[in-house]
Amino acid sequence: MVRERKGCLVPPRKPDATILDVARTAGVSAATVSRVLNGSGPVSPSARGRVEEAVERLRYMPNASAKSLRHLKTSTLAVIVSDILVSYYAEIVKGIENTAGALRYKILICDAQNQREKEADYMTLAMDRTVDGIILIAPMLGDAELAAYADRGYALGLIGRRIDHPAIPCVYTDNVGAATEAVAHLIGQGHEQIAFLSGFADATDSYERLEGYMKALRQASLPFRPELIDSGGFSESGGYEAFLRLRERSQSFTAVFAANDEMALGIYRACAELGIPIPAGMAVVGVDNNRVGKYVAPALSTIDPPKHAMGALLAEKLIDQLGEGRHAATRCFEVSSRLLVRGSSASGLT
Numbered sequence: 001m002v003r004e005r006k007g008c009l010v011p012p013r014k015p016d017a018t019i020l021d022v023a024r025t026a027g028v029s030a031a032t033v034s035r036v037l038n039g040s041g042p043v044s045p046s047a048r049g050r051v052e053e054a055v056e057r058l059r060y061m062p063n064a065s066a067k068s069l070r071h072l073k074t075s076t077l078a079v080i081v082s083d084i085l086v087s088y089y090a091e092i093v094k095g096i097e098n099t100a101g102a103l104r105y106k107i108l109i110c111d112a113q114n115q116r117e118k119e120a121d122y123m124t125l126a127m128d129r130t131v132d133g134i135i136l137i138a139p140m141l142g143d144a145e146l147a148a149y150a151d152r153g154y155a156l157g158l159i160g161r162r163i164d165h166p167a168i169p170c171v172y173t174d175n176v177g178a179a180t181e182a183v184a185h186l187i188g189q190g191h192e193q194i195a196f197l198s199g200f201a202d203a204t205d206s207y208e209r210l211e212g213y214m215k216a217l218r219q220a221s222l223p224f225r226p227e228l229i230d231s232g233g234f235s236e237s238g239g240y241e242a243f244l245r246l247r248e249r250s251q252s253f254t255a256v257f258a259a260n261d262e263m264a265l266g267i268y269r270a271c272a273e274l275g276i277p278i279p280a281g282m283a284v285v286g287v288d289n290n291r292v293g294k295y296v297a298p299a300l301s302t303i304d305p306p307k308h309a310m311g312a313l314l315a316e317k318l319i320d321q322l323g324e325g326r327h328a329a330t331r332c333f334e335v336s337s338r339l340l341v342r343g344s345s346a347s348g349l350t
Contacts, residue, residue, distance in 0.1 A: 007157065017058040023193065025054035032122040034128065075107045076132045077318070080122050082138055084111035086234065086262060088288040088307065092137055092159060095311025103319050105132075114200070114233075126154040133318050138205060139147040159310050161204045162332055169317040169331040171310045175205060178303045178337045179212025181221070182285045183257050185301075187220045187341060189346060191255035191283060194222075197242050197263045199234035206231075209259045209287065228231035228234045228253055232263035239266025247274070255283035255345070261290035261302055264344075270298055284344040297341025 019037075023030045035043050036051040043051075050173045054060070058097070071252065079096055080113060081089040093109060100107050109133060112119040119140050125131045126149070133155030139146065143163050150167045151158050158170040186194050196213045198206040210229070216338050217224055232238035239258060258264040264286030268278065276282045278298060286293065286302040294302035 017060045017238045019060070019128075020121075021058055022051065022054045022060050022270070023121075025058060025342060026050040029117055030124045030305040031127070034124045038236065041245075049204050073322075074130065074132050076108060076109045076131045077179070078110055078122060078134045080110045080112055080119055080134060080136045080139070081309070082112050082119075082140060083114050083234070086260075087290050087292070088260065088262075089137055091307035092311040094310035095313075096135060096315040097311075098308075099312040099315040103316070105315075106321055114140070120145070123149060126156070132322050133157065133281075135314060135318060138203065140200075142203070143186065147228050155322055157314045162334075166331070167321075169314060169326070171184055171314045171317075171322060171333045171335060173191075173305045173310075173335055173337045175208035178287070178339070179209040179257070180216045180292025180307075181212075181339050182301075182303055183213050183216035184219065185341060186255045186257065186285060186345060189255075189279075189283060190230040192222055193225075193228070193250075195228040195230070195243075195246050195253045195256045197230055197232045197239055197256060197258040197265070199231065201231065203234075205287075206259055209257075213257055218326065220335075225250075232258065232266060234260050234262055236262045236266040236269070240270045241266070243267045245272040254281075254324065256285075258284065258286045261286035261288045261293050261300060264300055264302070265290070265292065265296065268300075278344050279347060289340060293342075301342045301345035302340050303337050304340050306335050310335055318322060 018174060019030050019033050023033045026033065026047070027050060031045055032047055033051050036048050038152055077100060079093055081093070097107055108125070110122045112122065123134065126134050134158070135157045138160040144165060146156060146158070147165050147170065150165055156168050158168060160172055161172050161285065162172045183194060194318055196210060198210055200206055214224055230242040230244065230246050232242035239262065243261065256267055258267060264284050267284050269281050271278055284300065286300055289302045289304035317331065
């Protein structure tokens with residue numbers, strides 16, 4: 001159907017075309033579309049041509065209110081988490097929410113679903129000035145990618161990772177030290193064959209906790225056995241499957257250090273099915289102090305990071321940076337975790 005205007009037939013413009021429509025039509029990410037429209041970053045000639053063609057075909061018009069926000073404040077922060085189903089993020093987000101609310105800021109929670117591309121797409125919220133700043137919790141994007149956003153003037157803050165950039169505040173824990181302490185605890189309980197379950201291969205938490213695991217073995221003069229390493233993808237089902245794979249390769253190990261509590265709970269399920277008692281037949285230590293870990297039997301030993309405090313501190317620093325228009329002298333903060341020894345790794349405890 002067409003509209004008639006002053007004797008001319010005018011094809012109707014799609015009023016609901018969005019940047020995501022353009023991205024899907026062009027076969028690129030929303031971040032790429034934004035870079036083409038704003039001239040804010042490198043884009044291949046092929047991708048640029050497809051975007052421009054999609055914009056013309058859909059008659060896409062950038063949101064006028066969003067453009068006006070380039071010079072206005074929204075008093076809103078976006079918080080990007082890798083997987084909203086992982087309980088680790090809940091207390092961090094609560095800390096962000098409490099501090100942001102006290103400072104009269106709102107937050108938007110964005111679930112990247114463990115996809116780098118989706119995480120990058122959410123960055124358009126800052127590029128279009130829909131939000132004043134973005135907080136990424138354990139981000140999947142690399143340091144160079146994050147630095148590029150900050151270099152273009154977008155306000156970012158990181159939780160769970162350190163980055164050496166003068167405009168990016170960050171709050172993180174000593175993963176290596178905490179993991180070393182956890183594995184040393186298992187060694188102190190008499191275990192010499194200890195398996196390790198990592199998360200994603202490119203995740204900072206994974207390789208730093210692996211480094212701590214290996215450091216504890218070296219300090220105790222124990223050999224490193226690659227066959228005792230597997231990845232559970234930071235999920236309960238992933239931990240379950242990884243533990244079964246480890247048992248197929250070797251049944252000599254008597255303890256497991258899991259890089260998060262979700263995977264540790266998967267170990268509990270596998271042990272129950274295999275008839276392996278915890279801790280007598282298999283000691284288990286996790287990371288994050290998931291609430292559920294206190295209620296399983298036996299209670300799960302875990303590394304407890306100050307999650308609420310991490311969220312609150314980062315929100316305070318990022319909002320202060322936005323309000324003052326300058327960067328604080330101290331922008332990176334390392335917070336301490338503690339090892340909670342419970343029944344899953346020490347006999348006689350519950």
